[in-house]
Amino acid sequence: MVTYLVRRSLLMIPTLLGITLMVFMLLALAPGGIGASMQAAGGQGNTTGIAQQQAYLEDRYGLSDPVIVQYAKWLSSISPIKFGTRDLRMQSGERVSVPRPIPAPSLPQVFPPPAMPSVVFTPSTDESQIAEFKALQRDAEGTRRTYVGSVRLFRDALADVARAVGAPLVGRLDGKGGAKANEFADVLTVLDAAQAQAAQDAVVGTSASSNIDATHKPDASAATVRVAQLAQARAKLFDAAKSMDTKWALAEETRQRATIAFMAGPYPKSGFPVIPNLVSLDTSDFGVAFSKNRPVWDLIIEALPVTLLINLIAFPISYLIAVPTGVIASVRRGSWFDLLTGVLYLSLYSIPTVLAGVFAIGFLANNQYLGLFPVSGLHDTTADTMAFLPSTNAAGVYKCGWLLDVMWHIALPVLCLTYGSFAILSKQTRASMLDNLSADYVRTAKAKGVARNDVVVRHVFRNSLLPLITMFVGIFPAMLGGSVVVERIFSVPGMGSLVLDAISNNDRDLILADVLMIAAVNVFALLLADILYAVADPRVSYE
Numbered sequence: 001m002v003t004y005l006v007r008r009s010l011l012m013i014p015t016l017l018g019i020t021l022m023v024f025m026l027l028a029l030a031p032g033g034i035g036a037s038m039q040a041a042g043g044q045g046n047t048t049g050i051a052q053q054q055a056y057l058e059d060r061y062g063l064s065d066p067v068i069v070q071y072a073k074w075l076s077s078i079s080p081i082k083f084g085t086r087d088l089r090m091q092s093g094e095r096v097s098v099p100r101p102i103p104a105p106s107l108p109q110v111f112p113p114p115a116m117p118s119v120v121f122t123p124s125t126d127e128s129q130i131a132e133f134k135a136l137q138r139d140a141e142g143t144r145r146t147y148v149g150s151v152r153l154f155r156d157a158l159a160d161v162a163r164a165v166g167a168p169l170v171g172r173l174d175g176k177g178g179a180k181a182n183e184f185a186d187v188l189t190v191l192d193a194a195q196a197q198a199a200q201d202a203v204v205g206t207s208a209s210s211n212i213d214a215t216h217k218p219d220a221s222a223a224t225v226r227v228a229q230l231a232q233a234r235a236k237l238f239d240a241a242k243s244m245d246t247k248w249a250l251a252e253e254t255r256q257r258a259t260i261a262f263m264a265g266p267y268p269k270s271g272f273p274v275i276p277n278l279v280s281l282d283t284s285d286f287g288v289a290f291s292k293n294r295p296v297w298d299l300i301i302e303a304l305p306v307t308l309l310i311n312l313i314a315f316p317i318s319y320l321i322a323v324p325t326g327v328i329a330s331v332r333r334g335s336w337f338d339l340l341t342g343v344l345y346l347s348l349y350s351i352p353t354v355l356a357g358v359f360a361i362g363f364l365a366n367n368q369y370l371g372l373f374p375v376s377g378l379h380d381t382t383a384d385t386m387a388f389l390p391s392t393n394a395a396g397v398y399k400c401g402w403l404l405d406v407m408w409h410i411a412l413p414v415l416c417l418t419y420g421s422f423a424i425l426s427k428q429t430r431a432s433m434l435d436n437l438s439a440d441y442v443r444t445a446k447a448k449g450v451a452r453n454d455v456v457v458r459h460v461f462r463n464s465l466l467p468l469i470t471m472f473v474g475i476f477p478a479m480l481g482g483s484v485v486v487e488r489i490f491s492v493p494g495m496g497s498l499v500l501d502a503i504s505n506n507d508r509d510l511i512l513a514d515v516l517m518i519a520a521v522n523v524f525a526l527l528l529a530d531i532l533y534a535v536a537d538p539r540v541s542y543e
Helices: 002-029 036-042 047-061 067-078 129-165 187-206 220-263 296-331 336-349 353-365 401-409 411-437 440-447 452-463 465-489 495-505 508-536
Strands: 081-083 272-275 279-281
Touching: 002 067, 002 508, 047 129, 067 508, 129 187, 129 220, 187 220, 296 336, 296 411, 296 452, 296 465, 296 495, 296 508, 336 411, 353 411, 353 465, 401 411, 411 452, 411 465, 440 452, 452 465, 465 495, 465 508, 495 508
Parallel strands: none
Antiparallel strands: 081 279, 272 279
16 A cells, blocks of 8 residues: 555656646747736736836746746746755745846847946845845846846837838847847848938939939938938937946846845745755745735635635535435435435536525625625624634623634535535435445345344445545545635635636736646545545455
8 A cells, every 4th residue: 555655646746747837838828928917907008117017027937938948947946956046034934035147138249238247245244134135135126127128128129120121120020020139130230221221212312413214213202201210210229228238237236236135144044955055955936926926825825724614614514415315315215305305406506606606695695685694705804803702792792703703704605615516426325325225235134134224324335435435536626626716706815716816917826836736636636535445445455
């Protein structure tokens, strides 16, 4: 059994890698890329700000690298084996990494950047060290963001030059009309030639003594307009290059200051060194969700207990109601109980979860009708002042307490998660029980005078557990998936709401962390089912 468990555990690793790789590829191919919702929300109002934000995300996630390289970087961040300089760990548990290198300015052979800044800086060593480091960290990230935005504006200026010149530069633009700087090394040479040709056409077109035939004579007004367009594109390109170089120098200077302050160690080092300054062991880093500007793990830690609370209450309720009714229906086959439970459970199964949630809010929670339950949330607004258990104050007024308040708020979400599984579990239990009730060993037990209840419970029911265990593998992960809809309907701040927000914002780190956790739940459910097989049936052996 131990050998089997070890082998299955090792096989989980490539399974999870395959799932995350597939999702990663889908995210990489998604229209608009990471942060597409920001561009859609921004419309045409602030195109420069959106472009800078998109450029910052491209820099942050390395979107210019091949997809497989991006995936390898994500794997290295979640891996417990770390390479290079160890991170620092704040008192809150948040990880602080060494400032990343600043990418070099585009087209340095055409627009030489300024010399590399050489910073001499001595960080504080007193109680102001942490505050100074935080300020330097903010400055380094802010100037880097500004510089990356200026690089995007420089590439836009290159694209404008290409469109103004026409052939041959316009053919170098990508499918979205953007310019890759490494393909424009001769941009000034081509631009100079285009400007000279446009100026010559303007002179020839306006010359009264020209001997050129009128059909081949350049249009003077068009040539003059082209001269102005090329001059404007040239000025914009040089201004963008100057701004990019200036912001690069400032970003590099602030990065060096932040790096020196980082090396001074304002916080303790994170993890355990294996090879100093080369290899270390540390906890997985799931990154920072750009849509919420918070570490992904902190968001999961807040949302996961809520989802587990709802599902760990709903899951036993489903089994405790459906399985006994399935057993009774099999023993009393054809009775009114069998027919009633069958019709009732199939009717409930046919109701979509979304419709059930809307009806629950509209009739059970709406004060115009029954008003028995709260509409949304997990707690009352005064939950922080409540005692944990029900109590009576000095005036004799009954207080429900924090625990009952939570149960009251999650009653409708739990109801929407459980009713759909009644039909599946009950019918499966009934069918399995009926199959075993007609087996030879049951007739033998009855012939020996074994009590009817012992035959049903100790023999038939136990042999009917294997199909129920198989159902467990699908029902528990399905409940986690169904809670996505239920949590959104009832405004429950769980994993479901977190997943939907991540998908709507195309927040890659948050989506991948959610997918990894859901996939881990599924593979562990399969492993648990194998263990339960061996517990329920002694004939099952994995040796």
